[in-house]
Amino acid sequence: MIAAVPSTPRHICRLTTSSIPQRRATGFSPACRSPGSAVISWHGSAPPQTRSPSARPGSAEGDDVTAILPQHQHKPTGNANDAVPVVSIEDVKVHFPVARRSTLRAIDGVSLQVFEGEVLGIIGESGSGKSTLGRAIVALQKVTAGRILCDGVDLGRLRGKALRERRRGYQIVFQDPDGALNPRLTILQSVREPIDIERQGTQDERNHRAMACLDQVGLGPDFANRYPHQLSGGQKQRVIIARVLTMRPRVVVCDEAVAALDVSIQAEIINLFAGLQQKLGLTYVFISHDLNIVAHLSSRIAVMYLGVVVELAPVEDLLSKPLHPYTLSLLQSRPDPVPASMRTTQRETLKGEIPSALAPPSGCRFRTRCPRAEKICEDEVPAWDNPEPGRWVACHFAGDHRTKEFS
Numbered sequence: 042m043i044a045a046v047p048s049t050p051r052h053i054c055r056l057t058t059s060s061i062p063q064r065r066a067t068g069f070s071p072a073c074r075s076p077g078s079a080v081i082s083w084h085g086s087a088p089p090q091t092r093s094p095s096a097r098p099g100s101a102e103g104d105d106v107t108a109i110l111p112q113h114q115h116k117p118t119g120n121a122n123d124a125v126p127v128v129s130i131e132d133v134k135v136h137f138p139v140a141r142r143s144t145l146r147a148i149d150g151v152s153l154q155v156f157e158g159e160v161l162g163i164i165g166e167s168g169s170g171k172s173t174l175g176r177a178i179v180a181l182q183k184v185t186a187g188r189i190l191c192d193g194v195d196l197g198r199l200r201g202k203a204l205r206e207r208r209r210g211y212q213i214v215f216q217d218p219d220g221a222l223n224p225r226l227t228i229l230q231s232v233r234e235p236i237d238i239e240r241q242g243t244q245d246e247r248n249h250r251a252m253a254c255l256d257q258v259g260l261g262p263d264f265a266n267r268y269p270h271q272l273s274g275g276q277k278q279r280v281i282i283a284r285v286l287t288m289r290p291r292v293v294v295c296d297e298a299v300a301a302l303d304v305s306i307q308a309e310i311i312n313l314f315a316g317l318q319q320k321l322g323l324t325y326v327f328i329s330h331d332l333n334i335v336a337h338l339s340s341r342i343a344v345m346y347l348g349v350v351v352e353l354a355p356v357e358d359l360l361s362k363p364l365h366p367y368t369l370s371l372l373q374s375r376p377d378p379v380p381a382s383m384r385t386t387q388r389e390t391l392k393g394e395i396p397s398a399l400a401p402p403s404g405c406r407f408r409t410r411c412p413r414a415e416k417i418c419e420d421e422v423p424a425w426d427n428p429e430p431g432r433w434v435a436c437h438f439a440g441d442h443r444t445k446e447f448s
């Protein structure tokens with residue numbers, strides 16, 4: 042698979058509250074000292090780029106999808122032939138046996154590669170299988186078929202100590218920090234817990250490492266003896282990130298890691314993730330249902346629908362020239378400040394609910410909601426095509442919707 046990989050340092054600009062569409066009206070009230078201000082800045086002399094949609098032939102005209110492009114436009118999108126994947130997901134299926142001998146196909150044949158130092162975004166509606174895939178990557182979920190290689194090793198085949206040692210390098214941050222923090226432990230104890238369990242080094246060394254990790258996420262020594270109930274939501278998520286850092290991971294899966302936070306705090310945590318990537322060379326799999334958030338961090342985005350990946354592309358291409366009708370629907374379903382009556386172009390928003398993974402539609406899984414569907418879509422599963430370098434899509438009419446329905 043050809044894929045886009047950051048091969049040069051990424052130019053990251055500071056994400057501000059106003060960069061994220063306001064879902065909730067909140068004031069900006071930094072809950073704690075942010076290390077982002079120290080570590081996130083322009084590197085090099087290149088200024089932020091902006092691009093008009095009309096400047097790009099074939100873009101979804103009039104629909105300013107580039108408005109949600111990240112301000113940093115320096116994510117390399119070149120050929121990754123010489124890149125070695127850190128994570129290689131090979132035709133993975135995760136099926137859950139459910140009542141009445143039925144099978145729920147949460148993941149149904151996904152192949153993806155994640156390359157060193159990149160941020161692979163995964164988007165899709167609720168129920169599309171994002172979390173199941175994220176858990177499978179860090180070996181918290183067994184796969185039914187296929188395999189996931191982490192630095193060439195199939196964690197699913199390891200047991201006991203070998204699994205524990207290997208798994209350290211592949212960590213996950215979930216949405217809900219409350220559920221992940223023991224209310225009876227102090228912040229220092231919580232951060233230290235993973236290395237305590239593994240009995241790494243002396244007590245002093247563990248304390249030292251935990252304090253250093255707290256510092257990296259912007260929480261000073263005065264937080265060490267507090268309890269979770271004395272922290273804000275953003276601060277708790279910082280504690281979770283510090284915990285993960287104690288394991289010195291190579292890959293961090295962020296599963297809706299900012300979804301539960303106020304919009305101003307979301308920006309802080311996203312800046313923190315970006316800063317840590319710069320400092321520590323981390324690789325992220327960034328899972329979210331919110332395309333705007335994924336776009337700010339990712340170099341490539343995989344779009345999931347009902348257990349399969351329907352499109353994979355460098356972020357700029359995906360936002361400005363989506364090839365799959367589902368991707369276009371996601372783009373056009375995002376909140377728009379312009380009232381429908383004042384819009385000059387038609388927006389095809391996503392209608393209906395995602396079908397049950399117990400009985401996915403035949404042929405193309407998106408056909409029951411696709412405005413472009415034809416008979417072949419019911420009869421034949423669309424092939425996973427590579428129409429342009431670095432781009433992959435599964436649709437019998439990939440790209441046609443841009444001229445047919447939305448011009």
Ligand SMILES: Nc1ncnc2c1ncn2[C@@H]1O[C@H](COP(=O)(O)OP(=O)(O)O)[C@@H](O)[C@H]1O
Pocket residue numbers: 137139145146147165166167168169170171172173174398
């Ligand atoms: N442990 C489980 N047992 C049965 N079904 C599950 C389990 N975990 C997830 N699912 C189902 O798998 C599908 C994908 O879920 P999930 O991966 O959580 O999607 P997403 O994160 O995209 O919302 C859903 O239909 C969900 O109900």
Ligand code: SF4
Pocket residue numbers: 365366367405406407408409411412413414415418423435436437438439
């Ligand atoms: S294959 Fe057919 S139903 Fe599926 S996305 Fe493409 S046009 Fe729509």
Ligand SMILES: [Mg+2]
Pocket residue numbers: 171172173297
């Ligand atoms: Mg989920």
